Amino acid sequence: MRKLVAMLFGLLILATGFVAATIWQTTVVKDYSEGVYGIAVAEVGVKYDINNPYTNYEITYKTGYGGLKDEYHRQMLLTGNPYITVSKDYQSNGIIVKTYVYFDLVRVETVVASAGWPYT
Amino acid sequence: MKLSMYFIFLTYLMLIIFPAEVLPQPYWVEPGVYITYIASRYDPYFETVKGATPEQIHTAELYYTVNGTLFRIFANNDTYVRFEFIKVEKGYATVRVAINMSNVTISTIFLNGTKSPIFWNSGDVMSEKLLPSHEPGFEDCVWLEVKLEKIILSGTYKIRLEDGAVFGMNGTYYGKTFLWFDSTNPPNVNESIAINKGMETTVWKVGTLNRSMMTYYGKFGPPLFSVLYSTENTKFYQKIDSERTYPLMEISFGGPSAGIVYDPSTEIAIYPTIIENAPYSDFYAVGIQWAQFTDEKSAYNLIVKKDKSWGTGLILYDTNAEFDKVETVEYPKPQTLPAYFFYGLLFVLMTAVLTFKRWR
Numbered sequence: 001m002r003k004l005v006a007m008l009f010g011l012l013i014l015a016t017g018f019v020a021a022t023i024w025q026t027t028v029v030k031d032y033s034e035g036v037y038g039i040a041v042a043e044v045g046v047k048y049d050i051n052n053p054y055t056n057y058e059i060t061y062k063t064g065y066g067g068l069k070d071e072y073h074r075q076m077l078l079t080g081n082p083y084i085t086v087s088k089d090y091q092s093n094g095i096i097v098k099t100y101v102y103f104d105l106v107r108v109e110t111v112v113a114s115a116g117w118p119y120t
Numbered sequence: 121m122k123l124s125m126y127f128i129f130l131t132y133l134m135l136i137i138f139p140a141e142v143l144p145q146p147y148w149v150e151p152g153v154y155i156t157y158i159a160s161r162y163d164p165y166f167e168t169v170k171g172a173t174p175e176q177i178h179t180a181e182l183y184y185t186v187n188g189t190l191f192r193i194f195a196n197n198d199t200y201v202r203f204e205f206i207k208v209e210k211g212y213a214t215v216r217v218a219i220n221m222s223n224v225t226i227s228t229i230f231l232n233g234t235k236s237p238i239f240w241n242s243g244d245v246m247s248e249k250l251l252p253s254h255e256p257g258f259e260d261c262v263w264l265e266v267k268l269e270k271i272i273l274s275g276t277y278k279i280r281l282e283d284g285a286v287f288g289m290n291g292t293y294y295g296k297t298f299l300w301f302d303s304t305n306p307p308n309v310n311e312s313i314a315i316n317k318g319m320e321t322t323v324w325k326v327g328t329l330n331r332s333m334m335t336y337y338g339k340f341g342p343p344l345f346s347v348l349y350s351t352e353n354t355k356f357y358q359k360i361d362s363e364r365t366y367p368l369m370e371i372s373f374g375g376p377s378a379g380i381v382y383d384p385s386t387e388i389a390i391y392p393t394i395i396e397n398a399p400y401s402d403f404y405a406v407g408i409q410w411a412q413f414t415d416e417k418s419a420y421n422l423i424v425k426k427d428k429s430w431g432t433g434l435i436l437y438d439t440n441a442e443f444d445k446v447e448t449v450e451y452p453k454p455q456t457l458p459a460y461f462f463y464g465l466l467f468v469l470m471t472a473v474l475t476f477k478r479w480r
Contacts, residue, residue: 059255076375084374085374086371086374087370090369092227092265100395102395105431107432109168
């Protein structure tokens, strides 16, 4: 019984030490790409243990945006061209945002942004 | 009796000369006929994609459901999509679609300790990883990432010939086929052409292109026929358990979502995914929830060489349908001189038949 209590006490000390040694930090990984017509933005929020940043971490959010630059967005509203498709792929460690830009039936551009943790 | 035989002969003559004017489906829809499209890899294209690594540039991106599990499937090398009419009977065509991809990455997320369905050959696996999830609320999940040399996704479905309606083999209705269009009855704006799990695709705009376009099969047009589509912005979720879902992909549109270029002479789709996306019933019916295809060689021709005789997406690559590789096609088909000739011939034949009958 004494041995068991001693062992549990030892484990408690170890666990307390481990918790005390974990220092959490937060960061944001962001990527931005632009072409002639379009842009793509990808972002992840990360909370990580500064001693083990790539094994002990949480990805707190994954987000992104794709669109046209302002002048082409105004042109699109007036004429219907250029127009876009935006895809966001939520991956195991981050996000990839792709903006495809078209004029009529012609694709003129693809812009890609990606963000992840461990940093990609 | 003989007179009726002549009318039967004349009817066949009309069917041969003006097939699309009479039949709702193209004359080439027969058992054994196949149509193959390609989305090819072309490394010089990579430099045109701003901000991407080569691994992020794909010829095909699919979201595919197997036994309730949603998989993301990306192909980095050539992708072929082949439709084959296996059977045509009782007003329905049974079609087999096979998507042949190489240098493939498959990924998905699911509860740790459970098994995901396996629909690939173990001999084609180059690497396989199970990665722990690091997201709050999904700590009990794992990500599966499998790299394959190649994979063929295939399935069969049915097309009702009288109106092109597409059904899964269990009878579920998914919309209308994209494989052909009825030139005598073009689609109307806002008409629904595909529906899957509440996501509807409707006609945005129809039009005529007064130019020709190149494909790997041959040159088509002018004129050509284009249809643009509209689809709601959508997310594709993996079901984790009875309470949780996880979004694998989100797609949104600032304009049309999809487009097809048809050759009006043969009614075949020569560029079925010219805006890359394929929100079509022919894919839904075999479990593909979303598909995007990019032919990188033609995209390079478009973007770098400014050669607008090419489009992108999937491109007609091969078919054994019996129509000529014509440089120019006539449309509408029965036009002035040929039409006068045909109706003149018809008049002479009928007069001859009636005169012959009267003399007897």
